[in-house]
Amino acid sequence: MTRIAIIGATSGIAEHCARLWAGRGHDLTLVGRDTARLDAVADDLKVRSPVSAIDTLVASDFLDPQAVDMIVGALCAERPVDIALIAHGTLPDQQACQNDGALAADTMLVNGVSPALFAEAFARHMVPVDRGTIAIIGSVAGDRGRKANYVYGAAKGLVDRYAQGMQHRLANTNVRVVLAKPGPTATAMTAALQTKGQRMASPADVAKRIVAAIDRGSPVVYAPALWAVIMAVVRLLPRPIFHKLNI
Amino acid sequence: MELSGWGRYPRVDAQVAFPTDATACARAVTASQTIARGLGRAYGDSALADDVVAMCGLDRFHAFDTETGLLSCDAGVSLDEILTLLVPRGWFLPVTPGTRFVTVGGAIASDVHGKNHHVDGTFGDHVVAIDLLLGNGEVVRIGPDAQPDLFHATCGGMGLTGMILSATIRMRKIRSSLIRETTVKARDLDAILAAFETHGSATYSAAWIDCLARGKSLGRSLLMLGEHADEGPLAPRTKPPRAVPFDMPSGLLNRATGKAFNALFYARGPSTVRTRTIPYEPHFHPLDGLAEWNRLYGRQGFVQYQFVLPSAEGLRRILETIAMSGQGAFLAVLKKFGRANRNLLSFPTEGYTLALDFKAAPAVFALLDLLDRAVLDLGGRIYLAKDARMSEAMFKASYPNWQAFQEVRARHHAIGRFASHQSKRLGLS
Structure with missing residues (x-):
């Protein structure tokens, strides 16, 4: 039986990945900060897959390295984790981050440092048994700094480099590191942007692509696929042109 | 953002909130008047x-x-x-x-x-x-x-x-996801009304009625009856729906294409009675096989008119009015309702209900106002979930x-x- 641990399991994309895995009858341990929301996700998955073992783990601190080690240690204690999905994150307003150093720091820690700590902690358990997949939710925002969201983007860029380094290091092992880069997706995190009328991908479609990439062990997956093309263009735009764009 | 109902009429500009839990819903409700x-x-x-x-x-x-x-x-x-x-x-x-x-x-x-x-x-x-x-x-x-x-x-x-x-x-x-479906051909209105009586104990029943047929053929229909099969697989839906790729020209569904379609539809029905066992989707949700079928009516959109009458008496009169008008609707669904429940604004009441589509056009709205008066006179009413244009007076008199x-x-x-x-x-x- 495949065993999956999800960090930030109440995030919209993570929840839809969990539904797909539950549909296959896999066992899931959901980690999050809010007991009530975590239970709501777990109850839903239990209805969807009565054969799956669905557990929850409430953790309050995702930033402290020791706390992260303890969470991952607890997850890997009884039997190995086959897939670890690291999906937590926040998306504060960019302008607010520019005006509030504490918010900016928190944004970078939660979206950048914390996922990297989790990924490394899982690697410490997976490398000795030489199996497992570590999947991290990055973002297209991490591909090039933009005025609209560079604080969040910088953190996601950190995740990108970190995953790249781990992939290099683990290339000759059976441990896989998958970096998913969703475009704007219709989840709770983007509710305010949806109200402004911004077009979003459905979390179900994004999750389907991420789960397929994890099946294959692809190093990087954009979701929806079109974002691979869009971001290739955005990355390659010469600076003088890029600076004229209002994106 | 621009929003409309399934009929794509009317279209309005709306501010939309996207909650994912009850707390966010409460925030949205206390912030402004919403639906x-x-x-x-x-x-x-x-x-x-x-x-x-x-x-x-x-x-x-x-x-x-x-x-x-x-x-x-x-x-x-x-x-x-x-x-x-x-x-x-x-x-x-x-x-x-x-x-x-x-x-x-x-x-x-x-x-x-x-x-x-x-x-x-x-x-x-x-x-x-x-x-x-x-x-x-x-x-x-x-x-x-x-x-x-x-x-x-x-x-x-x-x-x-x-x-x-x-x-x-x-x-x-x-016990099975299959439906035992029986189709009964009815050559006119009397025949279909009699068929509803004869098959009153069937679990599922509804008729496709040809709204373009006039004179002797007025009300000709195919009555579809259904029962859950006792044997067979418990299969989930498998086929993803095909989609209408773009807005069709609004003239596509006209009297000529409608007549051709109805003749074909009726002719392809059984000579009298046919029973077959089919998956549940085509029995209950035939139009779901064609995603975004509302685009068939073009960008101007359409309205669906569904009313219920306590007796079959007025049905003939209304069908005649529709057939004579030559407006859009060519195929409609006729069903015999059971008794009403206690819900204050629930639509179904004992009698016959007919649902049919009309292109959203000025001449159609004039016709529907005419039909409203007939429905009201006959003690009937209109389904709120389909309505886009009924008057306050009509609503208050019929509910x-x-x-x-x-x-x-x-x-x-x-x-x-x-x-x-x-x-x-x-x-x-």
Whole structure:
């Protein structure tokens, strides 16, 4: 039986990945900060897959390295984790981050440092048994700094480099590191942007692509696929042109 | 953003909130006057307002009891998701409308009916409990025995009593996902009315009626009867629907193409009676096989006119008026309803209901005003979930419980908090 641990399991994309895995009858341990929301996700998955073992783990601190080690240690204690999905994150307003150093720091820690700590902690358990997949939710925002969201983007860029380094290091092992880069997706995190009328991908479609990439062990997956093309263009735009764009 | 109902008429600009849990719903409700919206399958302006709350983010199941068949889930869960999940386990919806792409919240708010209304009643008749967010931010659990006044106003209440957050419904046990479907050919109106009587004990029954046929053939129909098969697989839906790729030219569906289609449709029916065993989707949801079929009517959109009459008496008169008018509608669904329930604004009442589409055009609206008067004279009324244009006077004359409904709303903090363009048009302020 495949065993999956999800960090930030109440995030919209993570929840839809969990539904797909539950549909296959896999066992899931959901980690999050809010007991009530975590239970709501777990109850839903239990209805969807009565054969799956669905557990929850409430953790309050995702930033402290020791706390992260303890969470991952607890997850890997009884039997190995086959897939670890690291999906937590926040998306504060960019302008607010520019005006509030504490918010900016928190944004970078939660979206950048914390996922990297989790990924490394899982690697410490997976490398000795030489199996497992570590999947991290990055973002297209991490591909090039933009005025609209560079604080969040910088953190996601950190995740990108970190995953790249781990992939290099683990290339000759059976441990896989998958970096998913969703475009704007219709989840709770983007509710305010949806109200402004911004077009979003459905979390179900994004999750389907991420789960397929994890099946294959692809190093990087954009979701929806079109974002691979869009971001290739955005990355390659010469600076003088890029600076004229209002994106 | 621009929003419309399934008929794509009218189109309005709306501010839309996208909550994913009850807390966010409460924030949206206390911030402004709103209406909840599910999958947008109400045809007209039932789920349109300046401020709309999109409920599809509340899509979690809560519990399913395999002993009792009681299913609890969020209001934004669709009937499609329920069928996909539970048909393989041997459970079916107690009532399904002609599309499975509606939410549980929408099904309750419109108190939808299906082909089994004459034996099983409406969707609301199988709802055991509703968690309702009131206009003052409070959440109450209501049911047939818990605040029944509020429950019977909420089932069929078009989202105007509060925001339905979640519900518990009683599912129906099945042995197979197949339907034993019998088609009976009826050459005119008398024949189809007689067929409804003859087959009154069938679990599912509804007829396709040719609205272009006149004179001797007036009312010619195919009556489809259905029973859950006793044997066969419990198979989930497999085929993804094909989609209409773009807005069709609005002249595509005209009298000539309609006549050709109807002749073919009727001719392809059995000579008298035919029985076959088919998957449940084509029996219950034939149009769901064609995603975005509303684009067939072109960009100007269409209105669906569905009324119920207490007796077959007036049916002939209305069919004649429609056939003579030469307006759009060529194929319609005719069904015999069972008794009405206690829900204050629920549509079904004992008698015959006919549903037909019209292109949204000035001449059509004039015709529908004419039909309204006939329906009212004959003691009938129009289905709110389909309506985009009925007058306040017509509504208040044909839904005599509207005042009791308003009293319940007043008692439970709904007035001024929940409103749609439809409720304003109908004078339910």
